[in-house]
Amino acid sequence: MIRFGIIGTGRISDWVLAGAAQDPRIKIAAVCSRTADKASEFISRHPEAAGAKVFTDVAAMAADPEIDAIYIGTPNQTHHSYTITCLDAGKHVLCEKPLAVCADEAREMAEAARRNGCLLMEAMISTLNPNFRAAVEKIEDIKPVRQYSSYFCQYSSKYEALKKGIMASAFQPGTAGALRDVGIYTLYPLISIFGKPVAISSESMIFKTPEGEVDVHGSMILRYEGMDATITYSKICDSFIPTEISGENGNLILDAVHIARKTEYIPHAVPTSGQGPRPVSRVISEGLEYNEYYYEFKEFVDVLESGRRESMINSLDTSIAVMEIIDEALAQNKCPSTK
Numbered sequence: 001m002i003r004f005g006i007i008g009t010g011r012i013s014d015w016v017l018a019g020a021a022q023d024p025r026i027k028i029a030a031v032c033s034r035t036a037d038k039a040s041e042f043i044s045r046h047p048e049a050a051g052a053k054v055f056t057d058v059a060a061m062a063a064d065p066e067i068d069a070i071y072i073g074t075p076n077q078t079h080h081s082y083t084i085t086c087l088d089a090g091k092h093v094l095c096e097k098p099l100a101v102c103a104d105e106a107r108e109m110a111e112a113a114r115r116n117g118c119l120l121m122e123a124m125i126s127t128l129n130p131n132f133r134a135a136v137e138k139i140e141d142i143k144p145v146r147q148y149s150s151y152f153c154q155y156s157s158k159y160e161a162l163k164k165g166i167m168a169s170a171f172q173p174g175t176a177g178a179l180r181d182v183g184i185y186t187l188y189p190l191i192s193i194f195g196k197p198v199a200i201s202s203e204s205m206i207f208k209t210p211e212g213e214v215d216v217h218g219s220m221i222l223r224y225e226g227m228d229a230t231i232t233y234s235k236i237c238d239s240f241i242p243t244e245i246s247g248e249n250g251n252l253i254l255d256a257v258h259i260a261r262k263t264e265y266i267p268h269a270v271p272t273s274g275q276g277p278r279p280v281s282r283v284i285s286e287g288l289e290y291n292e293y294y295y296e297f298k299e300f301v302d303v304l305e306s307g308r309r310e311s312m313i314n315s316l317d318t319s320i321a322v323m324e325i326i327d328e329a330l331a332q333n334k335c336p337s338t339k
Contacts, residue, residue: 004067005029013071022290026301058085068092076100093119098181101180103327130295139245144226146226154182158171167209197223200332204217205218
């Protein structure tokens with residue numbers, strides 16, 4: 001049984017806990033929030049957290065010997081300090097995406113994990129989804145891959161308030177914005193499969209907030225040897241275009257990159273200049289057996305039980321590479337960063 005502490009009692013922690021509760025190897029042992037009342041209220045609405053200890057201080061939670069691992073679901077700018085506090089106390093950490101707000105922070109967090117012999121994993125649900133894994137397993141059949149295209153455009157509920165000058169953590173200049181919050185869903189799967197590109201070119205739409213400038217919409221072209229990738233992301237409009245991996249011998253299509261519920265394989269057909277029958281797609285996905293957030297906790301506990309201290313899927317090298325690309329993309333658009 002892995003005894004988990006939860007830091008943060010916002011909406012994401014509600015969603016995540018529903019998945020964690022489906023793994024019988026996990027016990028919710030503690031909840032940390034800014035006030036004891038918020039922590040207690042969170043526990044009261046989650047029966048699976050019944051009996052959990054209440055904390056208002058991260059260091060105090062990290063020092064508790066009755067906690068084995070900690071999930072961090074607080075705003076981006078807290079991930080670095082909270083993670084290192086927990087790792088230095090000997091706790092394994094599952095940290096919400098983005099792992100950090102810049103590559104320097106990600107590298108420091110990875111070094112702290114390795115120094116303390118602890119597991120640190122970014123809570124990126126996309127790459128652990130069984131329907132995404134089905135696509136990864138099928139890539140050999142479509143190689144050589146020539147193109148990856150992915151969209152994650154989701155109108156933010158906070159955008160209307162932002163236009164009125166009301167700030168929210170999702171639009172905090174230097175720590176949040178469209179690329180870190182939603183663009184990462186298109187970028188992380190790409191890097192996890194194909195590694196770092198040889199070059200990138202990005203465009204961002206910048207919004208001036210009362211606290212500075214932040215990216216709210218953007219796109220990127222990533223160049224590889226023999227292939228390229230395009231990603232589009234937004235917090236100011238919606239999109240329903242699927243993600244596609246295109247090869248000389250076929251295509252793979254995921255209905256949504258962040259939570260794939262349907263994955264199709266389309267074998268390459270004989271060219272007919274549009275005059276012949278369309279190629280027939282084959283669904284290679286299955287209905288998700290568990291809550292979509294279950295799979296990140298399953299991977300985390302599986303890694304711990306194996307004796308390893310790093311996920312082979314959501315690796316620290318992948319998390320650092322993603323942040324390096326985000327840093328470069330934001331710099332290309334003169335978007336301020338914390339470092």
